[in-house]
Amino acid sequence: MYLQQVTNKLQNSLKIFARNLSVTASNHATKATNDKPLQKGLLLGAYTGCERTDVTPSPMAQRFASEISFDLKGALTGQLGLSEGEVRVFDNLTDEFRAVAVAGMGPEPGDDQDKDKGNVYQRREYIRNAAGAGARALQERGIDEIYVEHMLDGEAAAEGATLGVWIEQQFRHYEDQLTESKVFFYDKGDGGKHKENWDIGFEKAKAQNFARYLTALPANVMTPTIFGQHCAEELCPCGVTVDVHDHNWIKSKGMEAFLTIAQGSCEPPVLVELKYSGGGSDSVVMVGKGCTFDSGGICLTPCKTMMYQHADMAGAAVIAGVFKALCKLKVRANVTALLPMYENLPSENAVKTGSVVKALNERTIRILHPVHDGRVVMSDVLSYAA
Numbered sequence: 001m002y003l004q005q006v007t008n009k010l011q012n013s014l015k016i017f018a019r020n021l022s023v024t025a026s027n028h029a030t031k032a033t034n035d036k037p038l039q040k041g042l043l044l045g046a047y048t049g050c051e052r053t054d055v056t057p058s059p060m061a062q063r064f065a066s067e068i069s070f071d072l073k074g075a076l077t078g079q080l081g082l083s084e085g086e087v088r089v090f091d092n093l094t095d096e097f098r099a100v101a102v103a104g105m106g107p108e109p110g111d112d113q114d115k116d117k118g119n120v121y122q123r124r125e126y127i128r129n130a131a132g133a134g135a136r137a138l139q140e141r142g143i144d145e146i147y148v149e150h151m152l153d154g155e156a157a158a159e160g161a162t163l164g165v166w167i168e169q170q171f172r173h174y175e176d177q178l179t180e181s182k183v184f185f186y187d188k189g190d191g192g193k194h195k196e197n198w199d200i201g202f203e204k205a206k207a208q209n210f211a212r213y214l215t216a217l218p219a220n221v222m223t224p225t226i227f228g229q230h231c232a233e234e235l236c237p238c239g240v241t242v243d244v245h246d247h248n249w250i251k252s253k254g255m256e257a258f259l260t261i262a263q264g265s266c267e268p269p270v271l272v273e274l275k276y277s278g279g280g281s282d283s284v285v286m287v288g289k290g291c292t293f294d295s296g297g298i299c300l301t302p303c304k305t306m307m308y309q310h311a312d313m314a315g316a317a318v319i320a321g322v323f324k325a326l327c328k329l330k331v332r333a334n335v336t337a338l339l340p341m342y343e344n345l346p347s348e349n350a351v352k353t354g355s356v357v358k359a360l361n362e363r364t365i366r367i368l369h370p371v372h373d374g375r376v377v378m379s380d381v382l383s384y385a386a
Contacts, residue, residue, distance in 0.1 A: 048083050084126060085133055087137040131160030146165070165183060203329055214313070230320075240327060256360075257360070270342075273336070285385045292341060298350050
């Protein structure tokens with residue numbers, strides 16, 4: 001039961017990668033400038049029905065509109081309505097906020113839906129999508145600080161908004177840097193449990209953004225060794241034990257299948273071992289593929305997809321993000337991760353089609369297609385984990 005609960009938490013933390021949130025986030029955000037005054041924006045939610053004009057502002061949105069004597073429902077329906085995931089932005093409604101965005105959150109929840117876990121998770125998905133879309137819309141207008149209402153699920157709102165404003169721009173010239181808005185909880189003094197949930201969602205989203213950052217780095221600045229350095233710099237201060245095992249250590253453990261795949265590259269492979277001790281009697285082991293560039297070996301990947309092969313270490317990056325979340329949220333679990341980091345490249349030393357290698361478990365493997373490197377490497381790592 002305990003392991004199932006931990007597994008469910010980890011799965012919920014990772015599900016966002018399958019959502020329709022762009023990997024490069026908002027590429028249409030305005031350029032960052034240091035001479036403009038600080039701009040604040042507010043993000044509210046609205047429930048949407050089958051018809052575009054069937055719109056009901058959330059309780060917080062209704063309260064805000066009432067305080068400023070603004071017919072929000074009429075304004076939304078007057079602009080051809082609103083549907084799930086869409087955003088309407090109103091400028092200069094108040095002196096405090098230069099822009100107010102209202103995002104469609106899908107159908108209004110009912111008592112019957114609360115009894116069905118599937119519907120509960122779907123509602124949270126609606127909220128995450130709405131918060132992400134709304135935050136990006138405000139960011140594109142140059143808003144520096146975005147205040148987000150809880151939308152009746154602070155965790156989902158924080159997660160969506162924080163993921164939505166992330167921008168991949170670490171290599172942009174400083175003059176071309178875009179505004180990356182900061183996200184805050186819109187607290188009217190009655191946040192309570194929603195504020196606690198907001199903090200949880202915020203930390204989970206930051207952990208996911210760390211994984212996105214690692215995955216987005218090009219292969220020339222994300223080698224196996226550099227990945228280990230990133231893990232040490234980011235996770236050691238949080239309390240995670242990070243061990244980066246080198247080629248000699250891997251060989252001493254008998255992981256010949258792992259080393260055979262990695263021998264085509266001049267970049268030495270490493271096995272990154274992460275340990276988090278949060279308490280409890282049970283332990284969980286996670287493994288993640290960490291191929292920092294997968295050309296396919298001598299079975300070269302087609303040119304159209306070759307440029308994306310730097311992201312073949314996404315499995316390892318996701319697990320690094322999970323460990324960041326485990327620390328920040330102080331999860332009561334003992335978790336170990338084994339991340340084999342390597343490159344799969346063609347060279348005179350690369351593994352040849354049909355080669356036979358003995359794995360850690362003493363079984364032999366015939367490598368028919370070097371492009372299928374992951375399963376060969378994982379055979380050793382899983383045996384070591386066992």
